Amino acid sequence: EAGVAQSPRYKIIEKRQSVAFWCNPISGHATLYWYQQILGQGPKLLIQFQNNGVVDDSQLPKDRFSAERLKGVDSTLKIQPAKLEDSAVYLCASSLRRTRPDSGELFFGEGSRLTVL
Amino acid sequence: AQSVTQPDIHITVSEGASLELRCNYSYGATPYLFWYVQSPGQGLQLLLKYFSGDTLVQGIKGFEAEFKRSQSSFNLRKPSVHWSDAAEYFCAVGPSGGYQKVTFGIGTKLQVIP
Numbered sequence: 001e002a003g004v005a006q007s008p009r010y011k012i013i014e015k016r017q018s019v020a021f022w023c024n025p026i027s028g029h030a031t032l033y034w035y036q037q038i039l040g041q042g043p044k045l046l047i048q049f050q051n052n053g054v055v056d057d058s059q060l061p062k063d064r065f066s067a068e069r070l071k072g073v074d075s076t077l078k079i080q081p082a083k084l085e086d087s088a089v090y091l092c093a094s095s096l097r098r099t100r101p102d103s104g105e106l107f108f109g110e111g112s113r114l115t116v117l
Numbered sequence: 118a119q120s121v122t123q124p125d126i127h128i129t130v131s132e133g134a135s136l137e138l139r140c141n142y143s144y145g146a147t148p149y150l151f152w153y154v155q156s157p158g159q160g161l162q163l164l165l166k167y168f169s170g171d172t173l174v175q176g177i178k179g180f181e182a183e184f185k186r187s188q189s190s191f192n193l194r195k196p197s198v199h200w201s202d203a204a205e206y207f208c209a210v211g212p213s214g215g216y217q218k219v220t221f222g223i224g225t226k227l228q229v230i231p
Contacts, residue, residue: 042221110159
């Protein structure tokens with residue numbers, strides 16, 4: 001079974017530029033998450049999708065971050081314009097079912113590391 | 118609001134020694150608890166999870182964890198550490214129903230010395 005795919009793995013940009021990250025979840029997984037992991041910290045949830053609807057985006061900085069999951073499969077996270085403090089690893093995860101936590105294991109991709117100069 | 122505390126940022130153990138990583142959580146009802154491991158440059162991999170039933174849960178790679186409701190703890194243990202266990206370990210908590218938001222702790226970095 002293919003895992004969660006993310007691209008690009010690494011990205012270096014100047015502040016005020018824009019960047020986009022792509023995620024393809026495990027086939028059949030209805031729920032998709034984007035986490036931000038700043039160096040030395042645990043992952044912080046940015047946005048959670050159930051199929052193509054947003055379940056939780058309370059911690060997404062909406063003035064600069066946006067995310068979409070068209071057709072309920074793959075997803076794109078965009079940052080525009082980027083700030084220095086956005087330097088982090090952006091992790092995408094997916095899970096099979098949301099209303100049954102016992103099957104709610106999150107499967108993570110390898111992450112996209114963003115450096116903002 | 119749910120939260121997770123991992124009091125040890127960095128732990129060093131000798132290969133072959135036992136290991137215990139601490140995790141305390143804050144949640145109003147029975148939580149669902151997880152331990153994930155992250156090797157350098159990799160995503161997070163689930164080690165084990167607790168939802169209900171037996172409070173001692175077994176995971177992959179010889180790890181186990183014990184849920185103690187009275188102490189709001191879910192400590193991770195391994196009787197004999199291998200050099201390949203060097204990684205960062207994250208404890209996480211999620212609610213018992215509905216759409217699950219999983220909250221992670223800050224992580225504990227494990228160093229294994231020969």
